[in-house]
Amino acid sequence: MSDAETIHLTFPQNYNGIVARVRGPVADVLLADGTVVPAVPRGVLKRERRGTLIAVGDYVRVQQAASGDWRIEAIAPRERALVRRAPNTLGRLDVIVSNPDQAFFMFAVRDPHPRLQMLDRLLVIAEDNDIPAAVIVNKIDLADPDEARAIFAEYEDAGYPVFYISVATGEGLPALREHFQGKITVLAGPSGTGKSSLINALEPTVHLPTAEISRKWRQGRHTTVMAQLIPLRDGGYIVDTPGLREVGLWGVDVDNLDYYFPEFRPYLGQCRFNDCRHLDEPGCAVVAAVEEGAISFRRYESYVNILLSEGG
Ligand SMILES: Nc1nc2c(ncn2[C@@H]2O[C@H](COP(=O)(O)OP(=O)(O)OP(=O)(O)O)[C@@H](O)[C@H]2O)c(=O)[nH]1
Ligand SMILES: [Mg+2]
Numbered sequence: 001m002s003d004a005e006t007i008h009l010t011f012p013q014n015y016n017g018i019v020a021r022v023r024g025p026v027a028d029v030l031l032a033d034g035t036v037v038p039a040v041p042r043g044v045l046k047r048e049r050r051g052t053l054i055a056v057g058d059y060v061r062v063q064q065a066a067s068g069d070w071r072i073e074a075i076a077p078r079e080r081a082l083v084r085r086a087p088n089t090l091g092r093l094d095v096i097v098s099n100p101d102q103a104f105f106m107f108a109v110r111d112p113h114p115r116l117q118m119l120d121r122l123l124v125i126a127e128d129n130d131i132p133a134a135v136i137v138n139k140i141d142l143a144d145p146d147e148a149r150a151i152f153a154e155y156e157d158a159g160y161p162v163f164y165i166s167v168a169t170g171e172g173l174p175a176l177r178e179h180f181q182g183k184i185t186v187l188a189g190p191s192g193t194g195k196s197s198l199i200n201a202l203e204p205t206v207h208l209p210t211a212e213i214s215r216k217w218r219q220g221r222h223t224t225v226m227a228q229l230i231p232l233r234d235g236g237y238i239v240d241t242p243g244l245r246e247v248g249l250w251g252v253d254v255d256n257l258d259y260y261f262p263e264f265r266p267y268l269g270q271c272r273f274n275d276c277r278h279l280d281e282p283g284c285a286v287v288a289a290v291e292e293g294a295i296s297f298r299r300y301e302s303y304v305n306i307l308l309s310e311g312g
């Protein structure tokens, strides 16, 4: 945070910091003057809050004790959060980031090959949590210009903003920067798509570790190991997150799943049956739209996969 003077930080009333990182029981809290202090929550907070006690993006009130140690006295209620089912568990909530204004899901046109089913799930989670979402397609320097658009056009058709960029050549970065101004943006996606590289390119004072994909595979782990909130010079914050291996849905209302595929919306209410799940019911307007090619078959398949796996 060497550039603290040029960064403008504001917090809700009664709170004086925002959680920038969580390391076990300790939260690194960013204060209004740009400094970061390690703070531990008061015991009573642990009993009051269920699920993830503290997540990156939580607004907190911290105070320094006579001993010099910082304590978290209060945590602001979460307006919203990007959440998933914690990996390798049957049922536990993992809060990736608290209070994001928007989510940008970052994939690469290749290296690694885009896992579109993961993107579909991330978009459903964003819809369910009222987080406006956009897609970043990075590494367009590695492919034909048309190749990237052919793969991701279905997201444009669904109504999502899609940004085609190359961190390597700088293409598309100025347009992206504007969208990050004054907002809390979470950057999420699979490992190796260039999330940390993008932040380094946007904020020259930041030096997040990045690594070649082949090296990541040899190491068998991801480069970014914890979510981290980074203040932007133009105002706002961006949250770098560790690459996602799997995205399980948490608490998603499957009754609304069709609504969470925005390209289905024009057809909802036009099926023969009111409670149509758009599987094999006769007179289904969504299936008809898929057959006509108005809805992407691949996106429809993702809908069916999620519906069946979530017990809809
Ligand atoms: N060719 C090309 N390579 C890129 C581009 N952007 C990033 N890379 C490379 O992709 C690799 C992975 O980048 P990272 O920034 O570490 O990826 P990440 O998404 O942060 O990965 P995790 O932290 O593991 O989630 C690095 O070798 C980058 O140099 C790009 O636009 N084009
Ligand atoms: Mg990273």
Ligand SMILES: [Zn+2]
Pocket (backbone or CB within 6 Å): 271, 276, 277, 278, 279, 281, 283, 284, 285, 286, 287
């Ligand atoms: Zn239907």
